[in-house]
Amino acid sequence: MRADWPAIGILAVLAAAPFVGFGEGHMLTLLSRGMIFGIAAVSLALIVGGAGLVSLGHAAMLGFGAYAVVILDKAGVTQAHVVLPVAIAAGAGFALLTGVIAIRTAGVHFIMITLAFGQMAFFTAASLSAYGGDDGYTLYGRTEVFGTRFLENRLNFHFICLGALALTWLVCRLVLASRFGRVLRAARENDLRVQAVGFAPYGYRLAGYVIAGGLGGLAGFLLANSAEFVAPAYVSWQRSGELLFMVILGGLGGLHGAILGALAFIFLEEYLAHAVGEHWRMVFGPLLILSVLFLRGGLAGLPMSLRGLRRG
């Protein structure tokens, strides 16, 4: 329970943010973007940190969720109680289909095969010319909640994202603490021993991968609604790399690290784009390298590292 306080603290700060000076439009948009990527990052942290499965194709799960919104929108279906379950099922379904093959491999090969599946999703998205192809698709309105335009209000959307983030964190937290999660973590440490005890890690890993995929679909649903626009760039391998970076920037020590990492990433990106201008990646790239080299525990591990320094 003690380990949960940082996450609860972050969620509480996010809940208070609109009322303590972060309530204007642009800031709310940025915060909701941060929380959406927080959902994606937490779901990725579940498989990277929990199961030791480093996926370089997680953006595809978001893409499936986002394109579910687009495809249903084009078909005239904009009701949340239909769109949301479909988006989650799309992410989970893609994870199941690709996971069946990908989980058979391990280590570097897993990184590469998830990258390959991500690329397949990318090229599929780019070829959907009915939905804009390379140029993307603009949604004319956000998904409706029981016939009302509830999501159009920025403050409402902020709390929807916050609720989804809290739910995602809770689900992943409970999964990791359960018997299922223990097997997952044990298999990450030593696959052979887990097999010797009598578990088959394959099914556990696949189930974890599918859960992460479904949560990725949820993030994709929110992302499509936040930007009111969906493009194949959402599924690019660079986006998957950024998601991994959020997880590592935050630190793998706990799930709250992923939330921190996503928020820090979004705000850093925004700040650099303003402060440096067009060539902000020139600064961002080296920062990324430095954070990997020196920030080993991530942002979440920072207090611990500082305490260690002070003690010498």
Add this chain to the structure above:
Amino acid sequence: MSITLLLVQGLNGLQLGILLFLIAAGLTLVFGVMDFINLAHGVQYMLGAYLAAAFAAWTGSFWLALLCALPAALAFGLLLEWLVFRHLYDRDHLSQVLATFGVILFLNQGVKLLWGAAPLQVPMPQLLSGGVEIMSGLRYPVYRLAILGTGLATAALLWLVVERTRLGMLVRAGATNAPMVAALGVDIRRLFMAVFGFGAMLAGFAGVMAAPILSVEPGMGDNLLILAFVVIVIGGIGSIRGAFIAAIMVGLIETLGKSLMPDLMRLFMDASAARQTGAALASMLIYIAMAAILAVRPAGLFPVRG
């Protein structure tokens, strides 16, 4: 689809395969010997092309540009190794992926800053411009044939070095069991550096050769890098022979798929739908091939480590 078109596409596919092999060779050795995932290997290819463009504009000669670009690419590779990569050898793959991803972001933006976002053109050398008739009524550019020949010669040379020299023996031993090689008294760090610099130069060489026929632009290495990873994973990590066979395979599948798939699809559906699905399927073909091969042989076609 006529026989001549098939022949031309086959040659184009071989040529893509050769370029891929030059990139994948360095990647697979670095990966195999040092267990180091270098996402930034693709920017070495891009840098080779940009260096060729810069030197060609400066000296006015493709050959001088080639002569200057190769050592420059080598020097830049060693600089990157010394600055960044050296500190990542002992880290997990995740850290390596991320740090080298940072290098990509930096360098892609860097060339945009230096040379602008617009594609650059590199003039073709006079000696190799023009075409040659390879079949009645079919002319094929000499330069593309030259790439094919140079690439094959480089591959043969590489094979000779890796299979027949002492250095090559150390590299192969390192790919199989690096700690054991170090324990036998070989300075593994220096071996790493040599392999790394050599791999960077090969990728740069591929970039120089591709510069006159492709547009030189920021991010041009990213797509090829992904293809090169597919190549080394299919071929088996650390295996030069595997990289060669897989590179040719991927080059052919990619090129022939793009021209044949839409026609093939037309057998099942109407023209516009066929063009669309055909293009999408063609882009996916190599990934499907990779997934299929990994599903059957999780360590690739020619695994080095038993």
